[in-house]
Amino acid sequence: MSAANKLKSIVPLLDRVLVQRIKSQQKTSAGILIPEKSQEVLNEGYVVAVGKGALNKEGKHIPLQVNAGDKVILPPYGGSAVKVQGEEYLLFRDSEILAKVVE
Secondary structure, eight states, X not given: OOHHHHTTTXXXXXXXXXXXXXXXXXXXXXXXXXXXXXXXXXXXXEEEEEOXXXXXXXXXXXXXXXXXXXXXXXXXXXXXXXXXXXXXXXXXXXGGOOEXXXX
């Protein structure tokens, strides 16, 4: 089951963005397992779901800078952790996301 199907019941509000962090390598190229404590935390992730956007003074939604499926660069700290069916996701505000990766 894909991440999008698991999370149909979670819809971020306003300018919030739900992100799944990309996991670091668990093995070296030679096949040696890297201990969990030694694995580096990557600052990249994929946007799983987005809210409608923050409200301006007139009550209209301001569109977000990212969309579901985008690869993004995240700050080293922050975000609210959310666990769904054993998978961990992070909720960020749109303004906290550092950049969108264009490939």
